[in-house]
Amino acid sequence: MRVFVVAGEASGDKLGAALMSGLRLHAPGVTFEGIGGDRMIGEGLHSLFLMDEISIMGITEILSKYRALKARIRQTADAVLAAKPDVLVTIDLPEFGLRVAKLVKERSDIRTVHYVAPTVWAWRPGRAKKMARHIDQVLALLPFEPPYMEAAGMRCDFVGHPVVTDPVASQADVTAFRAQFGIGNAPLALILPGSRRSEVSRLLPICSEVVARLHAARPDLRFVLPVAPNVASLVEAAIDTWPVKPVILNPTQEGMASKLAAFAAADVAVAASGTVSLELAAAGTPMVIAYDMNWLSRQIIGRLLLVDTVTLVNLVSETRVVPEFIGAHCLPDPIAQAVLNILDAPDTQVAAMALTLQRLGQGGLPPGERAALAVLDGLKRNEGGTV
Known part of the structure; x- marks a missing residue:
């Protein structure tokens, strides 16, 4: 053959x-x-x-x-x-x-x-x-x-979907990660602004305000920001101006295992739209999706889009439990409030993520x-x- x-x-x-x-x-x-x-x-x-x-x-x-x-x-x-x-x-x-x-x-x-x-x-x-x-x-x-x-x-x-066979961090990896960065038992939020320069540039200022609001509401909350190699310098420069600075995690330096451990260690994530939602689901980490684009893209995509959600966890589980803040709705206040709501009550989203992985072929x-x-x-x- x-x-x-x-x-x-x-x-x-x-x-x-x-x-x-x-x-x-x-x-x-x-x-x-x-x-x-x-x-x-x-x-x-x-x-x-x-x-x-x-x-x-x-x-x-x-x-x-x-x-x-x-x-x-x-x-x-x-x-x-x-x-x-x-x-x-x-x-x-x-x-x-x-x-x-x-x-x-x-x-x-x-x-x-x-x-x-x-x-x-x-x-x-x-x-x-x-x-x-x-x-x-x-x-x-x-x-x-x-x-x-x-x-x-x-x-x-x-x-x-290949996500069902991708490696995930063990509990030992999670414990080691939290110890390495001095997080201990504190609640942890991941900030995931994407990997393309255009989307990262647009989302970082919003993420800065979200982190500030979350810190004010939950001073015990820690933040980690895994960074893609191609935008590392952009992210590091932007973080210097943030009132609350997250731990910057560069997988090319610490290894991909550190990213997997961060995903599994987190209690919640603020993530750009995309397949990252499935990576978070595989790690069992609830999420809020935030994504913005330029005005022209908003108009075009808004007219062409045939679905009411862009998050794969929502689509595959046939739920709408993952909050989305897209385009004009990508604003710090509602994003921060959604994160706080999930920290208080993650179970519904955890169930939807498990259902998503099952429907994507996990166990087969x-x-x-x-x-x-x-x-x-x-x-x-x-x-x-x-x-």
Whole structure:
């Protein structure tokens, strides 16, 4: 069995490596070609070129590299056609992967699988129908996504979210972390303003005021701010002006284990919107979501958004227990009050987080193995497919 697999980001490399491991387990003798990073290379992939060349985000960045990206898309499609694999698997990064699949389908009947369903349930639902023209099967991370893909004419398998197999800190790790930073038994709040410079710059002033209000209401409350490497200098400079200074945690210096320990040690978190909500859920840490954007983005997203919450814990658990303060509502007073409410009564959110992890596949087969079985089943059911 021959598999051509394409990933262009660190998260995709992680998904791809787990998929490859699952395929080797259930399809002995499988061979891999494609594009990936260190994890996929470690699973036996010979990458066509460096994954970083196609890991580009943002309209401006894509436009500036348009010619080079277009050439890589064509090169990748030609490599797929020359390899004649049993299946092409594109992982996330739809701007690249779906264009490759389109060119491949125009010139062959190679089966195409896209791993990570686009968020058509949240905005731009028309993307599903466009995908269906050249994608045979979708592997979804969230349990409510298959009906959206199936309605557009594609097979869709929920395979679970990788957060359910990610490592979490032990109680010993938590105790050591609290001792290391002199926190002891004091209540602890995480401040998580994101990893992109634009979002961090916008959220840090709000977080400063939230921390000041929380300190006034709960003088015993301690604060820790894990910082992404690319925004470390920005955060450290901003913290100098804060009336109450959190512990700055740089995982590149202290190690990723320190971040996991901080997540598990915290009693509550103020976090930017995104998959961090699932990381916090895995650690059992209740949260408040705060996110702001520029005026134009507020107007556009406000008109396109199809759901009443952007937090995955709320969506997967089918509750609305995680408070959100988005856009014009991202204000220090209500955010601080929501944090205080959670410190007083965390149980409802704890239950929703546990339900979320259960629905994402916790306790079942690892997502990479489930993804592999779904790909193999799709091949068996596809006329002419071989395993």
